[in-house]
Every structure is written in structure tokens, then in C-alpha cells.
Amino acid sequence: MKKEFLDLGRQPIANKFLKKDGLEDEFFFNLKVVFDEETKLVSIKDFVAPELMFNEDYAYNTSLSTPMVNHFKETAEMLNMKFRPRKVLEIGSNDGPFISNFSKVDSICVEPCGNFAEITNGMGYHTYDNFWTTDLSEKIISEHGYMDLIYSANCICHIQDLDDAFKAIKNTLSPSGVFVFEDPSLLRMLERGSYDQIYDEHAHVFSVTALNNILRKNGLQIFSVDNLSVHGGSNRIYTCHLESSTIGDSVKQNLKEEKDFGIDKFETYQIFANRVEESKKILHEKLSDLKQKGKKIVSIGATSKSTTVFNYCGIDSSLIDCITDTTPDKQGLLAPGSHIPVVDRESVNLNDYDYAFLGAWNFKEVIANKESDFVENGGKFITHVPQIMEFS
Ligand code: JHZ
Numbered sequence: 354m355k356k357e358f359l360d361l362g363r364q365p366i367a368n369k370f371l372k373k374d375g376l377e378d379e380f381f382f383n384l385k386v387v388f389d390e391e392t393k394l395v396s397i398k399d400f401v402a403p404e405l406m407f408n409e410d411y412a413y414n415t416s417l418s419t420p421m422v423n424h425f426k427e428t429a430e431m432l433n434m435k436f437r438p439r440k441v442l443e444i445g446s447n448d449g450p451f452i453s454n455f456s457k458v459d460s461i462c463v464e465p466c467g468n469f470a471e472i473t474n475g476m477g478y479h480t481y482d483n484f485w486t487t488d489l490s491e492k493i494i495s496e497h498g499y500m501d502l503i504y505s506a507n508c509i510c511h512i513q514d515l516d517d518a519f520k521a522i523k524n525t526l527s528p529s530g531v532f533v534f535e536d537p538s539l540l541r542m543l544e545r546g547s548y549d550q551i552y553d554e555h556a557h558v559f560s561v562t563a564l565n566n567i568l569r570k571n572g573l574q575i576f577s578v579d580n581l582s583v584h585g586g587s588n589r590i591y592t593c594h595l596e597s598s599t600i601g602d603s604v605k606q607n608l609k610e611e612k613d614f615g616i617d618k619f620e621t622y623q624i625f626a627n628r629v630e631e632s633k634k635i636l637h638e639k640l641s642d643l644k645q646k647g648k649k650i651v652s653i654g655a656t657s658k659s660t661t662v663f664n665y666c667g668i669d670s671s672l673i674d675c676i677t678d679t680t681p682d683k684q685g686l687l688a689p690g691s692h693i694p695v696v697d698r699e700s701v702n703l704n705d706y707d708y709a710f711l712g713a714w715n716f717k718e719v720i721a722n723k724e725s726d727f728v729e730n731g732g733k734f735i736t737h738v739p740q741i742m743e744f745s
Contacts (some may be wrong), residue, residue: 357398358622359548359629362667363690366405366655367552368412370686370695378690380405384661386551388622393564394537395622398512401455401553403484404629407497409467412682413657415447418518420719422450424583425506428535429454436531438502442493444485449473461497463489485512486729490521507584512537513556519571523594532573532592533549539563540611541586543621545739548629548665549658549712550585560616561588561607578600584657585738625694630681633666635741640672643708652715653720655683657673657693662712662737663691670694676712677701703727708743711736 361384371379385398415421432438439459443452446462448469451478462480464470470482481498483489485508493500503522512518522532531563539560542550550558557563565575576598577591588607615621643650652659655678662668669691676688677698684697703709703724711717714736721734728734732744 354390355387355396355398356390356619357387358619359551359626360384361386361548361551361629361661364497364553364661364664365690366592367554367660368406369410369688370412370655370683371689371692372686376687376692379690382553384551384553384665386622387419388619389563390619392563392566393457393617394557394567395560396516396557397551397553397555398609400556403465403511403513403719406554406613407465407484411466411468412680413447414469414682415449416681417680420716421583425451426454427580428504428506428589430504432533436502438500438530440498440500440527441502441504442497442500442525444503444505445511445554446478446480448474449478450478451504451506452478463493485518485521487517487521487524487656490525494525499530500525501527501530503530503532505532505534505648507536507587510557510559511554512735515567516571517556519568519573521557521616523531523572526594530593533580533589535583535587535589536590537584538580538586538588542616542722543614543616543625545585546625546628547585547634547658547670547738548625548632549656549661549737552657554657556639559588559590560611561590561604562611562616564590565608567732569595572599574600575604578603578607580607583715611672621661634738636662637666637668638682639735639741640668640710644672648707649674649705650708651701651712652702653698654678654711654714654716655680655688658714659712660689663688663693666692674706677702677703703732706730706732709734714738 363381364384387398407734441455441460444463448463457477462473465484470480537550539558573592579589581587655676670693675694683695728745733743
């Protein structure tokens with residue numbers, strides 16, 4: 354049975370940045386979150402139609418993020434060394450920072466956002482401009498054969514029907530093949546109070562516990578887990594066909610850590626929900642108070658996560674003047690729901706502001722280092738993770 358524990362209110366499409374004249378038909382939905390007592394999976398209660406989120410207007414370019422490009426290069430090198438795969442498939446390849454480390458002859462991509470599928474096709478990687486399903490997996494097997502490595506980053510948690518996705522992966526994997534994927538960690542979200550990991554695209558936030566249950570049901574087993582710092586705390590999950598590898602200590606350790614935290618208990622989620630409501634109250638009060646004192650506030654990073662925060666906490670351009678973002682496709686547009694203007698970082702003198710809210714809190718160190726001049730001039734950062742606080 355699925356039990357609701359959190360209501361994040363009326364939310365827009367998190368990555369759909371808007372033109373001033375495109376506000377009337379903005380799509381909204383109710384973002385409620387449920388816990389499945391049987392599988393222990395945490396999911397959005399009412400999914401948004403995938404075509405509304407993942408299409409040719411998708412605005413998140415991985416290659417514009419140097420830390421993430423480095424992360425994917427290192428990941429590709431490590432997987433190459435460990436598994437020496439010949440045939441490689443990436444699901445959700447975005448603009449190609451991972452697949453570009455593999456051979457064009459033996460590697461293929463699946464990417465439903467047309468703008469990105471065009472890029473990796475242009476780079477020479479056969480890219481299917483489709484959602485990942487069992488139907489597509491059959492087509493891929495007939496055209497390319499079985500895969501030795503299937504990799505996916507920040508994409509499997511976007512897939513609403515996990516049973517179908519995992520069945521399709523099992524079908525496509527060669528007998529000794531591995532399926533490796535990484536997504537934000539539910540445990541880290543619960544520990545850090547980072548409720549903004551929940552938005553339309555994240556149909557689920559994964560624990561190792563829930564994945565272990567669902568993968569097994571679909572003929573796959575987890576044999577290793579890496580805990581990563583990217584995206585505010587993620588897990589890299591290594592899987593293979595059932596019984597085809599021994600289960601490593603990292604799996605047992607992660608399952609134990611999650612059990613000790615109470616990840617399998619509904620009460621844990623009720624406590625989290627209370628913390629989230631408190632965070633909303635404090636953040637809104639803090640920003641309102643600063644504004645009343647005549648302070649100017651900017652936000653850094655027009656992230657999907659900040660869409661959740663601003664819409665849940667009722668934060669708009671009366672509190673935050675603008676959001677700076679390095680992504681050209683977001684600049685000159687209005688942030689989803691809050692309609693705060695998104696501007697190029699280069700067009701803003703940060704020293705004109707007293708406070709900078711970290712929409713991209715997961716890049717806290719990178720941003721603090723880059724913006725040391727702001728701090729030297731008396732500027733302060735505000736973050737809501739792990740609790741509402743100022744720092745400089
Ligand atoms: P970032 C994305 O979420 C979307 P987001 C996606 N759905 C997903 O699953 C998660 O990642 C994992 C900008 N920036 O990576 C660049 C600056 O402006 O936290 C990006 O627009 N200045 C695939 O959107 C944004 O911030 C900087 O100095 O929450 C970061 O977005 C830096 C470092 C970044 O992901």
C-alpha cells in the first residue's frame with residue numbers, strides 16, 4: 354500500500370523556463386509524495402506525462418557543468434578498466450559527456466530529448482530519440498545485439514514504470530553484462546533535509562533497499578554500491594543477472610545503514626515531512642525579514658531543485674530579484690512558477706546584492722570559491738541544506 358507523507362503543493366514543470374508572453378498556459382500539478390509499504394519505494398503520487406518534461410526544449414545541458422563532465426570522464430575510465438565492455442548503451446545520454454569516452458562503433462544512446470539526441474547523433478553515436486521501454490529494447494537487440502555495459506546517470510529515477518525499465522534492461526544485457534546507474538540517494542536526502550530532490554522529473558527517489566527489492570523482482574541483482582558526493586549525495590548501483598556475481602560488502606553496508614536510519618518505516622517519512630514544513634516557514638520568514646530591512650537578494654543556479662523550493666515556500670520576485678545561471682538556454686527567461694528572471698552571471702555585479710541564495714547548493718564549494726569577491730565585499734550566502742543558515 355502507498356501512503357502519502359508530504360505535500361509540496363502546486364508545482365510547475367521544473368525545467369520549463371518561460372518567456373514573458375508564455376505565462377498564461379503554464380502547466381501546474383500537485384506534488385505529493387508517497388511511501389510504498391511493500392517495496393519501500395518513495396515516489397511522486399501523481400506522475401506528470403513524460404512528454405511534458407522530456408522533449409526538444411529540455412534545458413539541462415550536462416556538458417556546461419565542468420564538475421559533472423569530469424565526473425563522467427572518471428566514471429567512464431573506471432568502468433572501462435573494471436569491465437572492459439565492448440558494446441555499451443547509455444540511457445539518457447543528454448549531450449554526451451559520458452558516451453564520448455567510448456567507441457563510436459560499438460556504443461549507442463537512448464535519449465528522448467530531441468535537442469540532445471541530435472547532438473550525440475552528430476557526434477557519431479547512434480542515438481534513439483525515444484523513451485526507454487521493453488519495445489525499444491527489442492528493437493535495439495535486433496539492430497545491435499546484447500550489451501556488455503548499460504549505463505545511466507540521473508535518468509532511471511525519471512522512469513515511472515520501473516518494472517518495465519528493468520525488464521528491458523535484463524533483456525538487453527549480455528550474460529556477463531553489467532548495468533550501472535546513479536541517481537540521488539534517498540538516505541542523503543532524508544539526512545540533509547534536501548526535499549528539493551523531489552520535483553516532476555524525479556518520479557522516485559531511490560534507497561538501495563527499495564532498488565534491491567524491485568531489481569530482484571525483475572531478474573537483476575545489486576552486487577556493489579558506491580556512495581557519491583555528486584548532486585548532493587548519490588548512489589552508483591552495479592547490477593547483473595541474478596546469481597551471476599557475489600554480493601559485495603558495500604551492498605550489505607548500505608542496506609544496514611538504511612535500516613538503522615529507519616528507511617523501511619513510514620514514521621521516518623513523517624518526521625522528515627515535519628522538518629520540511631519547518632524549513633519552509635523559516636526560509637520564507639528569513640527572506641521576508643531581510644527584504645523588509647531593505648536588503649537585496651539574488652539566487653545562484655536556476656536548478657530544478659530551486660523550482661521546488663521557490664514554489665513550495667511561496668518565494669517570487671518580490672523576495673528574490675533574479676537568478677544567475679551559466680546555461681544560455683535558461684538566460685533571459687523566467688523561472689518556472691515563481692517567474693523570477695534568470696540572467697547570465699556575467700551580466701550581474703554580485704556586489705550589488707547583500708545575500709545570495711544557493712539554488713545550486715550541491716555546488717556550494719565551487720560557487721563560494723568562484724564568488725570570493727562577493728564575500729570580501731560583505732556579501733553572505735543563504736542555504737536551506739541541511740538547515741536554513743547564512744554563511745560567508
Ligand atoms: P544541477 C538536474 O537537476 C536535472 P538540477 C536532472 N533532472 C537531474 O536528475 C538532476 O540534475 C540530477 C548552474 N550553475 O546540476 C548550472 C551556475 O549557474 O544542480 C545549472 O543550471 N553556476 C537531470 O537542475 C545549475 O546551476 C555555477 O557555478 O537541480 C546546476 O544544476 C554552477 C556550478 C552551476 O541540477
